[in-house]
């Protein structure tokens with residue numbers, strides 16, 4: 256291992272390399288609180304593609320594993336350290352290289368923070384759609400690594416839908432380009448789509464060409480409160496059935512409402528079992544029409560009250576409230592955020608399963624998430640050090656994954672298999688599909704040095 260560090264220092268003179276214990280410790284974990292991360296051998300912060308390629312050439316030569324890392328906000332242990340591996344942090348490669356108005360694309364380095372890209376393109380009247388709740392601190396490289404979703408995916412799709420092309424450094428240090436600025440491009444297999452969501456196990460993204468859109472009109476925002484979780488789930492299913500296409504359709508349950516309200520004293524209706532945040536950015540009067548249709552679905556499902564944001568600041572605040580749900584739950588103890596999904600017609604059943612499983616295992620659980628995508632984040636909480644509760648939460652998660660699969664859903668809608676959910680990949684997709692994934696991995700990374708122990 257020291258040979259490898261020596262080789263890095265002797266070959267890549269400008270490479271920022273951290274080897275002392277405190278630095279390595281600080282890059283050890285991502286936001287997956289329950290995942291036991293390994294200790295990086297060293298941490299490298301390359302400044303450009305050339306340095307990334309140089310690192311990978313030497314890593315292949317010395318057979319040293321490499322963990323690509325963005326901002327470390329992941330919730331599946333994807334960028335968590337691996338004992339003896341080099342953690343390769345892409346945050347210094349943080350330039351927006353181009354905003355190409357003529358083709359409605361931006362070319363960015365992986366370390367650009369999602370919110371910074373949004374702000375830069377907004378200044379030109381444009382819109383970069385993917386908006387994970389972590390958008391103020393997660394990187395585009397990490398978003399590509401996880402195929403991140405967010406609050407407006409229900410209308411605009413996930414990160415994969417916004418990525419047109421990539422520059423990728425392969426395990427052996429070769430640099431390839433996939434896709435580009437073409438809206439239509441079917442030359443060969445879609446490698447772009449293969450790399451998006453591969454969690455740093457197939458290659459390292461060093462540049463991305465992403466799709467922009469004209470900025471949508473300001474949002475109209477509505478909150479609906481429900482007496483039962485089931486009623487909220489039914490309203491979501493009804494909106495899908497009725498073809499209502501809001502740009503945000505988010506859910507928070509009673510526990511989450513109380514956690515957020517305790518923290519920020521917003522005066523939310525704490526007697527409600529659930530709330531839905533519904534937004535429309537349709538042009539002109541179409542937005543009010545859309546919200547009116549959404550309101551009908553909510554009241555038909557039993558909503559006890561429906562309120563509209565009175566101005567854009569209030570609407571921003573309500574969105575922010577939803578984004579703070581996980582942090583609010585973290586104030587209650589160790590929080591394990593799960594990420595299950597189901598076809599949208601089955602959201603009421605998924606919500607019922609979550610309630611049943613949390614009660615059966617006697618664990619505290621708050622559920623929130625992207626209900627419009629059929630993607631929910633049941634978040635189990637226990638007191639730090641309460642190992643019995645932690646084990647009950649672990650058992651609840653396993654049952655939850657099985658329940659999601661039984662509903663035709665998924666064990667992870669947007670956070671990724673990473674290290675935390677690996678045993679359940681086969682259960683969801685089957686051995687043959689996992690074998691195909693492993694064959695792809697072996698073709699691109701024959702020595703298994705890219706993010707070992709993650710995904711497959």
Ligand SMILES: Cc1cc2nc3c(=O)[nH]c(=O)nc-3n(C[C@H](O)[C@H](O)[C@H](O)COP(=O)(O)OP(=O)(O)OC[C@H]3O[C@@H](n4cnc5c(N)ncnc54)[C@H](O)[C@@H]3O)c2cc1C
Nearest residue numbers: 325326327328329333387388394396397398400404455460
């Ligand atoms: C409060 C909170 C809210 C969140 N809300 C959402 C949400 O709404 N939607 C959502 O999808 N996620 C959400 N997340 C999870 C997380 O923010 C996302 O998964 C995000 O995409 C991770 O980005 P990152 O830059 O932090 O990447 P990291 O966590 O550092 O890495 C994520 C994965 O990508 C890989 N990776 C990173 N950079 C590269 C690269 N350049 N090339 C190849 N692979 C790379 C890593 O190896 C790892 O597997 C949330 C997290 C928190 C803490």
